[in-house]
Amino acid sequence: MGRAKKIFTNGRVILMLIFIALALLAISPTIKTEGVAITFVEKGSAADIAGIQKPPGGANPRSLEVIKRIDNYFIADEADYFAAIKAINKSVVENQLSEKVVVITTNKKLYTVLLESVVDEKRTGEYVIKNITTEKNVTQIINGSKVVALENITEEVREAETIKTVLGIQNLGIRVVKAPGSNLRKGIDLAGGVRVLLQPEVELDDKNMSLIIKIMENRLNHLGLANINIRKVTNIKGDQFISVEVTGFNEKQVVNLLSQQGKFEAKIANQTVFVGGKDIKNVCTSSQCSRIESCSRSGNQIFCNYFFQVTISPESAQRFAEITEKLEVIPSEDPTNPVLSEKIDFFLDDQYEQSLSISADLKGKPETTVRITGSAIGKDEDEARINSRDEIQNLQAILLTGSIPVKMNIVQSDAFSPILGKEALNNTILVGLLSILGVAAIIFIRFRKLAISIPVMITMLIEVFLILGFAAFFGWELDLVALAGIIIATGTGVDDQIVIADEVLTGKKRFESWKTRIKKAFFIIIGAYLTTIAGIFPLFWAGAGLLKGFAFTTIVGVSFGVLITRPAFARIVKVLLKE
Amino acid sequence: MKHQEKLENIENVDSSKTEEEERKETPKKENVAENEELFEKKEPKVEIIKEKKKKKKFFFKKREEKEKVKREKPIKEKKPKKLYQWLLLIPFIILILAIVQICVQSATTGDFIYRDASLKGGSTITVYKVIEPGQLQESLQAKFPDKSIVVKKLNKAGKQAGVIIDVDIDINKREDRDSFEAGLLEVSPVELTQDDYDIRSMGSTLGEGFFKEVVIAMVIAFVLMGVVVFGYFRNFVPSIAVILAAFSDIVITLAIVNILGIRISIAGIAAFLMLIGYSIDTDILLSTRVLKTKESNVKSRIKSAMKTGLTMTFTTLAAVSIAFFVSTAPPIKQIMTILLIGLIVDLMNTWIQNAGILRWFAERKFKHGQS
Numbered sequence: 001m002g003r004a005k006k007i008f009t010n011g012r013v014i015l016m017l018i019f020i021a022l023a024l025l026a027i028s029p030t031i032k033t034e035g036v037a038i039t040f041v042e043k044g045s046a047a048d049i050a051g052i053q054k055p056p057g058g059a060n061p062r063s064l065e066v067i068k069r070i071d072n073y074f075i076a077d078e079a080d081y082f083a084a085i086k087a088i089n090k091s092v093v094e095n096q097l098s099e100k101v102v103v104i105t106t107n108k109k110l111y112t113v114l115l116e117s118v119v120d121e122k123r124t125g126e127y128v129i130k131n132i133t134t135e136k137n138v139t140q141i142i143n144g145s146k147v148v149a150l151e152n153i154t155e156e157v158r159e160a161e162t163i164k165t166v167l168g169i170q171n172l173g174i175r176v177v178k179a180p181g182s183n184l185r186k187g188i189d190l191a192g193g194v195r196v197l198l199q200p201e202v203e204l205d206d207k208n209m210s211l212i213i214k215i216m217e218n219r220l221n222h223l224g225l226a227n228i229n230i231r232k233v234t235n236i237k238g239d240q241f242i243s244v245e246v247t248g249f250n251e252k253q254v255v256n257l258l259s260q261q262g263k264f265e266a267k268i269a270n271q272t273v274f275v276g277g278k279d280i281k282n283v284c285t286s287s288q289c290s291r292i293e294s295c296s297r298s299g300n301q302i303f304c305n306y307f308f309q310v311t312i313s314p315e316s317a318q319r320f321a322e323i324t325e326k327l328e329v330i331p332s333e334d335p336t337n338p339v340l341s342e343k344i345d346f347f348l349d350d351q352y353e354q355s356l357s358i359s360a361d362l363k364g365k366p367e368t369t370v371r372i373t374g375s376a377i378g379k380d381e382d383e384a385r386i387n388s389r390d391e392i393q394n395l396q397a398i399l400l401t402g403s404i405p406v407k408m409n410i411v412q413s414d415a416f417s418p419i420l421g422k423e424a425l426n427n428t429i430l431v432g433l434l435s436i437l438g439v440a441a442i443i444f445i446r447f448r449k450l451a452i453s454i455p456v457m458i459t460m461l462i463e464v465f466l467i468l469g470f471a472a473f474f475g476w477e478l479d480l481v482a483l484a485g486i487i488i489a490t491g492t493g494v495d496d497q498i499v500i501a502d503e504v505l506t507g508k509k510r511f512e513s514w515k516t517r518i519k520k521a522f523f524i525i526i527g528a529y530l531t532t533i534a535g536i537f538p539l540f541w542a543g544a545g546l547l548k549g550f551a552f553t554t555i556v557g558v559s560f561g562v563l564i565t566r567p568a569f570a571r572i573v574k575v576l577l578k579e
Numbered sequence: 580m581k582h583q584e585k586l587e588n589i590e591n592v593d594s595s596k597t598e599e600e601e602r603k604e605t606p607k608k609e610n611v612a613e614n615e616e617l618f619e620k621k622e623p624k625v626e627i628i629k630e631k632k633k634k635k636k637f638f639f640k641k642r643e644e645k646e647k648v649k650r651e652k653p654i655k656e657k658k659p660k661k662l663y664q665w666l667l668l669i670p671f672i673i674l675i676l677a678i679v680q681i682c683v684q685s686a687t688t689g690d691f692i693y694r695d696a697s698l699k700g701g702s703t704i705t706v707y708k709v710i711e712p713g714q715l716q717e718s719l720q721a722k723f724p725d726k727s728i729v730v731k732k733l734n735k736a737g738k739q740a741g742v743i744i745d746v747d748i749d750i751n752k753r754e755d756r757d758s759f760e761a762g763l764l765e766v767s768p769v770e771l772t773q774d775d776y777d778i779r780s781m782g783s784t785l786g787e788g789f790f791k792e793v794v795i796a797m798v799i800a801f802v803l804m805g806v807v808v809f810g811y812f813r814n815f816v817p818s819i820a821v822i823l824a825a826f827s828d829i830v831i832t833l834a835i836v837n838i839l840g841i842r843i844s845i846a847g848i849a850a851f852l853m854l855i856g857y858s859i860d861t862d863i864l865l866s867t868r869v870l871k872t873k874e875s876n877v878k879s880r881i882k883s884a885m886k887t888g889l890t891m892t893f894t895t896l897a898a899v900s901i902a903f904f905v906s907t908a909p910p911i912k913q914i915m916t917i918l919l920i921g922l923i924v925d926l927m928n929t930w931i932q933n934a935g936i937l938r939w940f941a942e943r944k945f946k947h948g949q950s
Contacts, residue, residue, distance in 0.1 A: 189777070197785065235792060251778070255753070410750055411782035417774045420707055424908045427735075431905045435898035442894045481846050484914045488853055491898050495860050495891040502887040520871060527811050527863040532856030534803035538796035539852060547793075550849045 006575045016568040020462060023469020028062050029182040035107070036081045036176035037064035039227055045173020050113040052174065058475055061180035069105035077178050085172070092117055092169045100169055117166045126161040177227065183472040187479025187549065190425045192418020193247035194254045198408040200240055208405060213242060215401045219257050220246060222397035242408070251415035253390055259410050262398035265347040266370070268323045273344065274316035277402015282311040285396065292388045295381050302384040306392050307373040310399060317366035325364040332357060346372065428483045435487060436460050439494050451576040452501050459497060459569045460490045466560045467553055482549030489557025492532060496525045496561060500570050504577065518570055529562045663935045670932035674827045677834035684837050692833065695745055695842035698790040700783025702748045702756060705733065705909055706776040707741040708769045715742060718766040723759060729842070735907045743909060745842065750782040793848040800852050801825070804859065817870060820936040821862040824928040828858040832921040846910035850917035857895065857918065858925040861888040862933050869937050877941045881934050888929065896922050
């Protein structure tokens, strides 16, 4: 007991314990995690209206709001979440409900979310005669005096008959991930996802840079992907890059969306009516006004036609009116529906995409709703439909966000499978643990003293823990190379502990004082430390920061070792060897 | 306690024989084996870069001659060359061979290392399914005859865990990449889904730029390290010896990596930088023990340093080789491969080269100090 007291009352050991506590606080691990964490809430969505808060950028994983229950469904992971949404959707379709109130229970609050149904209206081709009765004030002259009286007037109205079918429920408008078990952030190669590095063709000032980042973020948000991390990076020469990391696995779509400048123009007779971005007020995403219409075979490929509606600004609508005013009405294939002499042409990045006839009744009208159509191909209908859906999303994102002012070149793109990432992480943890055991075995063979090999092992584990705590505190992402850095940093740590142990043991024999021995050991340790730092330091800038994680964990690891764990280790060894 | 007594005994019996024997036994054998391997593989290529080689050799001859002159001084005064002085030749010969290898490599391939897609531009596809690499390479090559495709095996604990495909696809040609991906799925003997592989693509300009940058980073790292060493020891010869050891470590490891035909990735470069830090630990330990310890003679100081240093290297070797065998992640595997080679090379460079120079320096200084 005396020894334990000696160890735990020492300043250096106490300092180490304080750091361990801080690391624990920063990581804040939990053993059991249940629920899904909300990472994003779409503005104006049902969830947003119900008061669910969007987490601030860079929020700690453990501080995210976690959904525990939706109605009567308990949510343990992402699969449960999607199953619950599907079940709710199914009940709405089965019972043809026009809306549905869903109760979402999170770890913080209870929300009541009103979800509207998505309804498809189809004309049956029949017409119904409806009697519409309205009340009107009618002035009558009765007995020479004016009397104002209310009278019911019934009018006959001919209306197209429609059938309404409930297709499903409105989107909740949130993105979720499995509730994280700690504040540690996995790098994209471990979490699975896409990492794209883009380089602008000309140098950008800060204003343009943040504008472009904003546009990219909006575009990706529109895709509804899980997590997005966009940031500016520079290399040694000062070249600018934008690094985009997206979890969820559709590399092709992400690259497409980011590499396109996305300059969308609608022209009539070579005069611009509206452009993507500033002239677009809204893009309709519900299935009523955005869907795939028909698919047909052509050769060995299938074409699918799609459309969606956009709302343009009043100024653009005015331009439309002015231009169409001068056009002539010509007959079209459909005799009941004459069209204007010029079509509306769509251009994307200065390339002609599609033309649409303009109905004659729109002539000279400031029309704000514009229908945009297109088609996608595939080798079978499924593929054609998926491609159409991707194209709709892509076009909508571009129309909403406008064009990126500068051409961006893709200079690097990595796609990682989430399943493989998980395997790689488990494998690396195993590697780490086995390595620590291996080192402890060699130490035991060499010193034949448990009083040395056990503290060495514990110190290694503590160092790993402190590095992880530091990474969690600063929100650093741990990728594979960073994990290699951790293994290496603790390896250097072991070297230093051997120096301490040897210096203590052999110095004792030379009748040197404890102080001289430790001083000499630390002279070696500090020298080795400084040279390691010198070796790793330049990596902070090289290669657009791709090895930053490695440099970070190594430098933090060896620094923690030299400043915190090794002095404590020296003390513990001293007490255990009865000095 | 027993252990210490033993140590004491050995030190008290101040016999140079046991020490020399010990040294002959342990590191020399390995080094000779490496030496021969280098010789065998390098000889046929030597002619091509005769001139370069001559230059380098000349440079080192000069250095060696200088050293010889210095070494001969005390010899003239007293006894013949000691064994450790002869042993000093081994690391220098290997260093020269390594430089020759790197020169041959540069002359024949235009590059002093084999770069993978991450440093050159192109795509790397890592498939975590057991596929015969040779066959896959053939069928891919047949399908894409204008591409340069390299398929390598990915091992875990001695067993195949997957394949790594390197292909020179231009990142700006999306169609190429999509058709290659589709082609891979088609020719693969095992059915693959998107979850079975990772793809990393690097633009050639960025890859090139990156490569240049890390080379610059490495030079900066080396210079910084040198400054730290000089500042730390404030003594010319020992500092130069430490820097020379680190330099030899990197150059010889690089040559061996080349001979093994390993294609270096970004992670591999990190490993080389790490090697600077790692290999120097033992050199600093050695120099400190020799220069800062007052008691006993130089030989036993080196010996005590060796005891500590070998433990250090062997613990690291244990960790690194476990990681090398168990890991499946290509970046980690490559880092560990390079460290494994580097640490073995460092055994020679620290305990023969650096220790030899230091011993010669310290013994001479000791004499001068007395006279």
